[in-house]
Amino acid sequence: MTMSTVLAAAGGVSGGEEVTFWILAPLALLGAIGMVAARNAVHSALWLVLTMLCLGVFYVLQAGPFIGMVQIIVYTGAIMMLFLFVLMLVGRDSSDSLIETLRGQRVAAIVLGLGFAGLVGGALYRALEGTTAVGLEQANAEGNVQGIARLLFTKYVFAFELTSALLITAAVGAMVLAHVERRKQDKVDQPSTMKARFAPGNYPGPKPGPGVFATSSSVATPARLPDGRLTERSTPDILPVRELTAQETTLKGTDR
Amino acid sequence: MSPSYLAQDPTLADFGRDPWWLVLGKIVFAFAFGLLATLLGVWFERRVVGYMQVRPGPNQVGPFGLLQTLADGLKMAFKEDILPKAADKVVYFFAPTISVICAVTALSVVPFGPMVSIAGHHTPLQVTDVPVAVLLLLACSSMGVYGIVLGGWASGSTYPLLGGLRSSAQMISYEVAMGLSIVAVFMTAGTMSTSGIVAAQGDGTQLSIFGTDIPAPGWYAILLLPSFIIFFIATVGETNRAPFDLPEAESELVAGFMTEYSSLKFALFMLSEYVAMVTMSAVTTTLFLGGWRAPWPITLWEGANSGWWPMLWFFGKVIALVFVFVWLRGTLPRLRYDQFMRFGWKVLLPINLVWILVLSGLRSIEDWDSRGKLIAVGIPAGVLLIATLFWPSRRPQPKPTPQEQADNRPYGSFPLPPMDLQVPPSPRITRVVAEREPANIVAGSDSREV
Numbered sequence: 001m002t003m004s005t006v007l008a009a010a011g012g013v014s015g016g017e018e019v020t021f022w023i024l025a026p027l028a029l030l031g032a033i034g035m036v037a038a039r040n041a042v043h044s045a046l047w048l049v050l051t052m053l054c055l056g057v058f059y060v061l062q063a064g065p066f067i068g069m070v071q072i073i074v075y076t077g078a079i080m081m082l083f084l085f086v087l088m089l090v091g092r093d094s095s096d097s098l099i100e101t102l103r104g105q106r107v108a109a110i111v112l113g114l115g116f117a118g119l120v121g122g123a124l125y126r127a128l129e130g131t132t133a134v135g136l137e138q139a140n141a142e143g144n145v146q147g148i149a150r151l152l153f154t155k156y157v158f159a160f161e162l163t164s165a166l167l168i169t170a171a172v173g174a175m176v177l178a179h180v181e182r183r184k185q186d187k188v189d190q191p192s193t194m195k196a197r198f199a200p201g202n203y204p205g206p207k208p209g210p211g212v213f214a215t216s217s218s219v220a221t222p223a224r225l226p227d228g229r230l231t232e233r234s235t236p237d238i239l240p241v242r243e244l245t246a247q248e249t250t251l252k253g254t255d256r
Numbered sequence: 257m258s259p260s261y262l263a264q265d266p267t268l269a270d271f272g273r274d275p276w277w278l279v280l281g282k283i284v285f286a287f288a289f290g291l292l293a294t295l296l297g298v299w300f301e302r303r304v305v306g307y308m309q310v311r312p313g314p315n316q317v318g319p320f321g322l323l324q325t326l327a328d329g330l331k332m333a334f335k336e337d338i339l340p341k342a343a344d345k346v347v348y349f350f351a352p353t354i355s356v357i358c359a360v361t362a363l364s365v366v367p368f369g370p371m372v373s374i375a376g377h378h379t380p381l382q383v384t385d386v387p388v389a390v391l392l393l394l395a396c397s398s399m400g401v402y403g404i405v406l407g408g409w410a411s412g413s414t415y416p417l418l419g420g421l422r423s424s425a426q427m428i429s430y431e432v433a434m435g436l437s438i439v440a441v442f443m444t445a446g447t448m449s450t451s452g453i454v455a456a457q458g459d460g461t462q463l464s465i466f467g468t469d470i471p472a473p474g475w476y477a478i479l480l481l482p483s484f485i486i487f488f489i490a491t492v493g494e495t496n497r498a499p500f501d502l503p504e505a506e507s508e509l510v511a512g513f514m515t516e517y518s519s520l521k522f523a524l525f526m527l528s529e530y531v532a533m534v535t536m537s538a539v540t541t542t543l544f545l546g547g548w549r550a551p552w553p554i555t556l557w558e559g560a561n562s563g564w565w566p567m568l569w570f571f572g573k574v575i576a577l578v579f580v581f582v583w584l585r586g587t588l589p590r591l592r593y594d595q596f597m598r599f600g601w602k603v604l605l606p607i608n609l610v611w612i613l614v615l616s617g618l619r620s621i622e623d624w625d626s627r628g629k630l631i632a633v634g635i636p637a638g639v640l641l642i643a644t645l646f647w648p649s650r651r652p653q654p655k656p657t658p659q660e661q662a663d664n665r666p667y668g669s670f671p672l673p674p675m676d677l678q679v680p681p682s683p684r685i686t687r688v689v690a691e692r693e694p695a696n697i698v699a700g701s702d703s704r705e706v
Binding site: 040042043046049056065066069070072073076077078081082084085088089143144145198199200201204 | 388
């Protein structure tokens with residue numbers, strides 16, 4: 001098999017696996033730290049993408065090519081893309097402010113985080129020290145994808161279906177929340193829009209911009225039509241239409 | 257089918273046995289294929305679109321204008337590289353490279369041909385293959401979006417940002433349809449490796465209908481026609497090609513995500529677009545069109561599917577698909593964004609789901625032979641087709657004539673010219689004036705005008 005040279009085998013750690021691990025593990029850590037430390041939200045998301053990519057490669061390395069690829073497609077390709085989508089909608093200058101609202105919060109977070117990492121690492125090390133992994137060959141005996149499918153649809157089928165039901169409920173809930181009920185007669189199709197546009201009493205052309213043929217550059221000054229009349233349609237509705245008085249149009253003496 | 261014929265099909269066990277120089281050679285070949293395909297692809301597209309629009313297209317640089325793209329590329333390399341002030345410099349720099357890397361990487365699992373002998377080594381014409389190769393292709397295409405989205409975001413101006421946003425939404429929507437149509441291929445082929453899928457399309461089953469043996473085609477484009485159509489449509493959406501090129505819609509967004517890009521960075525985006533187009537054509541060929549296998553009339557020749565010949569069939573199929581891409585661009589107007597999204601989510605996705613359901617239902621019926629299945633699918637499909645063709649259409653209301661429409665307009669409508677308007681002759685053509693009747697124009701002849 002092509003994978004045997006690089007991928008994990010039950011017995012020990014091959015050279016290729018070790019090299020890949022030592023290249024990617026620092027990168028994954030760097031991504032994790034960068035994700036927390038980056039001030040820009042998009043940069044933060046990108047660091048997380050790096051970590052997720054490294055994790056995907058790790059899964060492939062651990063003889064789980066299917067879960068590795070799914071990690072890259074689903075997490076990196078779809079979920080992080082949605083994150084980026086939202087971040088970009090919010091705006092690109094939404095950097096975090098550096099003002100600490102809780103005094104000493106950052107130091108406490110770092111200390112607690114390191115402590116937690118130490119605890120988990122220590123526990124894992126104590127638990128796994130000296131044990132050799134077995135059963136990889138049997139698990140992948142008929143192929144990685146087939147093995148996962150067998151477990152997913154036999155032993156874990158209840159959990160699998162439950163998870164999918166949960167996800168569908170969430171999706172339907174989001175749709176219901178975002179749904180705007182519109183009655184059938186409220187929907188306007190393109191022909192009726194056009195008919196309304198050219199109906200008598202409605203001027204079909206674009207509105208004149210404020211200040212067209214005007215005596216002032218104020219938006220409150222209505223446009224003057226070619227025949228000399230003022231047109232109310234050129235000013236915003238909240239502004240009263242008025243002609244400027246002579247007193248208003250005379251120079252204010254600021255030019256002297 | 258002789259054993260020697262079967263030996264041409266590489267299996268997963270045939271990969272990973274090459275010496276390092278052969279691996280390097282294959283990688284360089286795949287990369288060069290991508291670059292060369294871009295060079296020729298741009299020329300091909302411009303020539304074909306030119307032919308469709310009844311104009312010559314590039315024909316000056318080199319024979320048939322073949323070197324036009326090379327000249328353009330060289331020109332681009334020597335242009336000033338503009339870095340916008342508001343740009344996010346690092347991301348702005350990396351975005352085009354992400355695009356290119358993802359587009360080229362996908363070529364590594366595309367099978368170009370069967371087992372061949374190179375300098376004494378018996379090796380498949382494919383860089384590598386993994387048990388989840390098709391998922392790798394999907395991963396590449398979903399990671400390639402990052403280049404576009406980040407390029408749009410990092411440019412620091414409005415149009416690129418809008419292009420990037422559109423692109424991200426577009427890719428997510430169309431990747432769902434794409435993934436679902438691959439599911440049908442997985443179910444039929446029983447494998448996710450590209451070489452395995454090509455091998456699975458090789459053996460067409462023999463059907464005996466009314467006593468005659470008819471070789472049924474093994475290509476998934478025929479067996480899984482709905483999947484093939486949806487996959488190709490999704491491919492066009494995924495590669496940002498017309499009519500789905502909304503991220504770079506020039507009538508709305510200037511150039512979309514690459515508005516601020518110039519020089520080599522712009523060239524990289526251009527490269528990635530064309531490499532992605534060729535890669536997607538190659539993937540479609542592999543998944544649905546039998547990969548490197550020869551099409552029917554050529555298969556009558558014994559050696560069609562062995563040695564180096566299959567590479568030729570493969571390239572032929574890829575070029576045909578690229579032509580379809582270009583054809584679509586020359587024919588269809590760009591979709592509006594809401595139409596595009598509605599098409600993806602409300603048409604492609606439901607059809608795909610129903611089709612997968614039907615397919616898995618058919619496959620789970622075990623005691624039917626392939627002929628029974630064919631009848632079970634073919635008769636309803638035929639009935640449906642005939643029904644849609646000959647369904648009595650509702651008699652349309654007779655359309656009012658222009659004169660009736662004009663008469664029915666309410667008072668105060670927008671003024672219309674008289675219905676029997678004759679264009680008044682030019683006063684400069686005195687001779688013609690004498691021969692014609694005077695124009696029947698009376699100012700305000702329409703009583704309804706105000």
